[in-house]
Amino acid sequence: MKAEMENPSEEREEQKIFGLYDIGEVVVTDPGLKGVINLNYKLVIKSHGRIRERFGKANVNIVERLVNTISIPGHRGKKHKVITNWATGKYNKNMGTALEAFKIIHQKTGKNPIQVLVNAIEKGSPRDEVTMIQYGGARYPQAVDCSPLRRVSLALRNIVHGAHDKSFNKKKPFAQSLAEEIIATASESSESVAFTKKNELEKQADAAR
Numbered sequence: 112m113k114a115e116m117e118n119p120s121e122e123r124e125e126q127k128i129f130g131l132y133d134i135g136e137v138v139v140t141d142p143g144l145k146g147v148i149n150l151n152y153k154l155v156i157k158s159h160g161r162i163r164e165r166f167g168k169a170n171v172n173i174v175e176r177l178v179n180t181i182s183i184p185g186h187r188g189k190k191h192k193v194i195t196n197w198a199t200g201k202y203n204k205n206m207g208t209a210l211e212a213f214k215i216i217h218q219k220t221g222k223n224p225i226q227v228l229v230n231a232i233e234k235g236s237p238r239d240e241v242t243m244i245q246y247g248g249a250r251y252p253q254a255v256d257c258s259p260l261r262r263v264s265l266a267l268r269n270i271v272h273g274a275h276d277k278s279f280n281k282k283k284p285f286a287q288s289l290a291e292e293i294i295a296t297a298s299e300s301s302e303s304v305a306f307t308k309k310n311e312l313e314k315q316a317d318a319a320r
Contacts, residue, residue: 126152127154128152128153128155128156129154129155129156129210130154131213132217132223132224132225133223134150134152134174134225135150135152136223136226137150137223137225137226138226139229140233141236143238143259144232144236144259144262144263146169146259147259147260147262147263148173148232149169149171149172149173149176150172150173150229151172153172156172156174156175156178156206157175157202158175166260168260168263169260173225173228173229173232173263174209174225174228176263176267177209177267177270177271178202178205178209180267180268180271181198181205181208181209181271182198182199182200182205183198184271184272184275184285185275186268193279195275197285198285208285208286208289209286209289211286212286213290215286215287215290215291216228216290216293216294219290219294220294224293227293227294227297228297230297231266231294231305232263232266232267232270234296234297234298234299235266235270235296235303235305235306235308236257236265236266236309237257237308237312238256238257238262239254239255239257239313239316240254240255240312240315240316241253241254241255241315241316241319242255252315252319253319254315254316254319254320255316266296266305266309269305270289270293270296270304270305271289272304273305274288274289274291274292275288277291277304292304292305
């Protein structure tokens with residue numbers, strides 16, 4: 112019986128990514144995002160770009176999706192606004208930045224940083240957005256529902272953009288601003304860029320109904 116009782120704790124120990132944070136205890140509370148936030152365990156989170164099928168983003172670990180977004184923090188729309196020296200597209204460097212941000216989150220909140228990241232995605236992902244439709248030669252704004260995959264992508268993008276804007280040409284390191292943005296979004300703070308943009312999008316969608 113003693114050996115059986117020890118097995119669950121041993122399994123949880125084995126689910127620590129990079130030997131640091133337990134991804135097995137992370138819970139997704141938003142039912143709309145449960146199928147697209149991937150929390151599959153791997154010691155080293157890296158897919159080597161092999162997941163290329165349609166809707167394959169749902170099969171990419173959420174930590175890797177964050178790192179992939181960190182690789183291009185200067186993107187705004189269809190333009191690449193600026194290239195930074197701390198995000199060069201190198202996986203190891205960008206993962207190091209994410210792990211440093213996770214370390215700061217753990218020190219400030221005392222919680223599992225991956226759980227805080229998932230909470231931030233849930234709080235910062237818009238449920239509605241606005242598109243343009245053409246009718247009779249005129250264009251009108253139309254409110255549409257946001258798909259689960261796009262909700263996660265928008266939340267991650269806005270979190271990274273907000274952290275980038277708070278650290279670019281400033282003394283604050285990007286890892287620290289990323290950690291603060293994730294914490295602020297998870298707590299629904301008005302200081303969060305992602306949470307503010309989510310509210311703006313949903314208000315625009317309500318006005319366009």
